[in-house]
Amino acid sequence: MKLCLVVDDSKVIRKVARRILEELHFDIEEAVDGQDALEACERNMPDVVLLDWNMPVMDGLEFLRAVRARDDFEQPIVVFCTTENDMAHIRTAIEAGANEYIMKPFDREIIEAKFSQVGLM
Amino acid sequence: MKTEDFDFLSGMLKERSGLMLTQDKIYLLESRLTPLARKRGLDTLDALIQKLRMRADQGLIRDVTEAMTTNESFFFRDNTPFDLFKNHVAPAMEKARGNQKRLRIWCAAASTGQEPYSLAILLREQWHKWKDWRIEIIGTDICTQVLDKAKAGSYSQFEVQRGLPIQLLIKYFKQEGDIWRLNDEIRNMVTYRPFNLLDNFIGLGNFDIIFCRNVLIYFDQPTKSAVLNRMAKTLAKDGTLFLGAAETVLGITDEFRPVRGQRGLYVPSSGEAEKLMGLG
Known part of the structure; x- marks a missing residue:
């Protein structure tokens, strides 16, 4: 199963996305902002990141730029949401x-x- | 709904559009025609049926037919036919029509335009090959309302997200408030006209490629046969026919045969289009 990291500061959105993606046979991890997501990537790189834009601490665009700048990362697919x-x-x-x-x-x-x-898929 | 009312409506729809309704679709009649009844100042669907029984009001009959014909559509619907078009059908035609540089494509149930526009976009993506060709994409539908929307080329945020890759949205659409509007270069590649598949096909001309997906499922067996046999007459011998994934020609017509291993793709029985497409 592929791993999807759902990044959104809204608990409701994370829950909705998780339900849909689990039905589509993805494993799910959640992060509440860009910083949290970066840490999740360092622990366990997902196949795909479903990424909100506006979040506290580190927004989605900053997260994306930080990920793409890392040459030690196995680059994930990133889908903004x-x-x-x-x-x-x-x-x-x-x-x-x-x-x-x-x-x-x-x-x-x-x-x-x-x-x-x-x-x- | 009373049985005789159902029989009356389903008979009328079959005669007008070929649409086959079974008793289990009564809910569909009620959910789609009740709003129409209200729009016409009638309180109930029963009143609408009464009116239809009293007088063959052509305008009202057309509205009922339009409300009942399914119009769901999205860009690059089902992916596979568009991959086949891009990788096999279009290259075959590029070879076969290389001299006359003329290509005619018919989308026989164009609905709100996503299918013909998807084809136009695919051709536009390889424009270096096609730019000096005369390409006609003709979209027809029985429902004039959906064709108005198709011509406008305007879609909601929801519609442009179903099937359309974001790169193509950026490249071929303009944002106008809540609406996403196709660029003129794509819109101008497609012409639309109202057309009933039950009518004769004279006047449409001949085609190299026909898309007729998810329409035949609404027709009974003799109607399916008649439509496919007439399509065979308008399609080039080395042309191709796309049907919906749940549709088939088997047991319905001998004019077409399925291309082995390529779901939804059919060729004239008398021709050898597979070789041309590299699928032989």
Whole structure:
């Protein structure tokens, strides 16, 4: 089973994402902000990170840039999942190395479609 | 709903659109036609049925037919047919039509446009190959309302996230408030027109590729046969036909045969399109 790290400061979102992804046969770890997620990556690198943008301590974009700058990391697939839904944010995320981008609100079909586009399913 | 009312409505829908409704779809009649009844100033679905029985109001009949024909669609739906198109069908046509540089594609149930636009995007992604070709993508649907939406090329945030890779969203769409609108370069590649698959196909011309996915499932056996046989006449001998994953030609027509190992892909029985596609 593939491991997905769900990074979101909202407990509700993490719970919804976990339920959908478990149905799609992923193992789940959770992190509450970018810093927490980085530490999780150092312990156990996930196959994919589902990443919120706006979070306290370290936001999603900072996390992504930090991960992509690390040459000692086995690079994970990163899928943004955020309420930021304008073209400028999307471009910034993709240029920083995000593989896909989900605009909230999301549902199972969107997660499934995006995950299969990046070859996870 | 009374049995005679169901029989009346399902008979009318079959005659108009080929749509086959069984008794277990009564809920669908109620959920889709009740809002239509209200829009027409009628209190109940019964009142709507009364009205239809009293007089063959063509406008009302058309609205009922449109409300009942399923219109769910998304970009690159089911992936596989689009991979086949990109990797086998389009290269085969590039070879076979290399002299005349002309390609005609028909999406026979275009709905809100995602399927024809997905094909247009795939061709646009290899534009160096196709830029001096005359490519026609014709999208038809029985429902004029969905075609209006298709022509506009405007989709909700939800719609652009189902099947469309983010890179293609960035490349081919403009954001207008809550709406994502396809660029003109893609929109202009597709023409739409209302068309009923039960009518004759004269006037559509001939095609190299036909997409007719998830439509035949709503038709009874003789209607399926008739539609497929007429499609065979409009399709080039080295052309291809895409059907939905749950659909088949087996036992319905001898005009097409499935391409082995390629679900949903069919070729004229009299031709040898597999070789051309490298699938022989």
